Amino acid sequence: MSKYRREEPVTVPKHRHCSVCGTPTELKQEYCSDKCRVSGKKIQRTKMRNIIVITGLVFVFYIAFLLFVPK
Structure with missing residues (x-):
């Protein structure tokens, strides 16, 4: 044993971070406030x-390629 006293490591309580602003929140909460919840839902929409539009465009270009490119 050392004659010097060791400090106990600091433990951080279990938590999550807000999906929008990154503020620490409780484990049960995804967002820290109603403002972040509204903003998060807007971002999700x-x-x-964007995913739907890009998928649709890829499909349209694929069909156009099949129809208009000579064989």
């Missing part, structure tokens, strides 16, 4: 719309 935008991402989903």
